[in-house]
Amino acid sequence: MPLAPDHTLTMQTRDRNISPISDADYPLRTATVSRTTGETDVQVSLTLDGTGRCSADTGIPFLDHMLHQIASHGLIDLDVRAKGDLEIDDHHTNEDVGITLGMALHQALGDRKGIHRFGHFVAPLDEALVQVALDFSGRPHLSYGLTIPTQRVGTYDTQLVREFFVAIVNHSQMTLHIRQLDGINSHHIIEATFKTFARAMRMAIAVDPRRAQTIPSSKGVI
Numbered sequence: 001m002p003l004a005p006d007h008t009l010t011m012q013t014r015d016r017n018i019s020p021i022s023d024a025d026y027p028l029r030t031a032t033v034s035r036t037t038g039e040t041d042v043q044v045s046l047t048l049d050g051t052g053r054c055s056a057d058t059g060i061p062f063l064d065h066m067l068h069q070i071a072s073h074g075l076i077d078l079d080v081r082a083k084g085d086l087e088i089d090d091h092h093t094n095e096d097v098g099i100t101l102g103m104a105l106h107q108a109l110g111d112r113k114g115i116h117r118f119g120h121f122v123a124p125l126d127e128a129l130v131q132v133a134l135d136f137s138g139r140p141h142l143s144y145g146l147t148i149p150t151q152r153v154g155t156y157d158t159q160l161v162r163e164f165f166v167a168i169v170n171h172s173q174m175t176l177h178i179r180q181l182d183g184i185n186s187h188h189i190i191e192a193t194f195k196t197f198a199r200a201m202r203m204a205i206a207v208d209p210r211r212a213q214t215i216p217s218s219k220g221v222i
């Protein structure tokens with residue numbers, strides 16, 4: 001767990017007259033969610049306090065490639081299995097992976113105690129440059145500012161990028177703003193978005209030792 005050095009915690013304990021922070025106060029944040037419909041069968045296991053390990057087998061190779069970006073750059077351990085009706089197209093499987101990942105994030109974060117809650121990042125991938133700001137606010141909202149110039153990347157329909165983020169936002173109850181600042185190549189624009197999203201999420205889910213187990217809202221609840 002990314003806790004501050006001991007002297008910081010001691011000062012905090014003395015100054016605020018609260019219980020000392022120990023590892024037991026921060027159990028490993030994990031979730032496993034299975035979701036089955038008439039169209040898909042999806043399992044997601046994740047550990048927020050991970051090292052970036054990823055195993056993804058959704059039947060959609062480009063989506064697997066993007067899930068690896070979320071794990072690697074978010075330092076989240078991620079295992080995703082999906083069997084969907086790809087004989088129709090990728091739409092249902094892509095959306096249902098997003099829904100199940102969103103549910104797993106929501107479950108692993110619990111009441112959001114002690115987290116930074118907000119996250120932002122700007123990252124390039126060659127000529128592409130993408131900015132993400134997000135908030136685990138409890139209020140789903142997506143502001144999607146990508147203009148992807150081609151209809152497909154390989155066999156992947158680039159309209160599905162927005163569908164994926166809509167699904168994650170709704171089921172993790174996240175506020176998410178994505179801005180494309182530059183970019184020409186569709187693969188670069190999409191991959192820069194997933195990397196930037198991962199880094200912003202890493203910031204937001206990190207435990208803030210100064211929060212000391214309180215909920216990051218002036219209302220006291222998210």
Ligand SMILES: [Mn+2]
Pocket residue numbers: 065187191
């Ligand atoms: Mn790539």
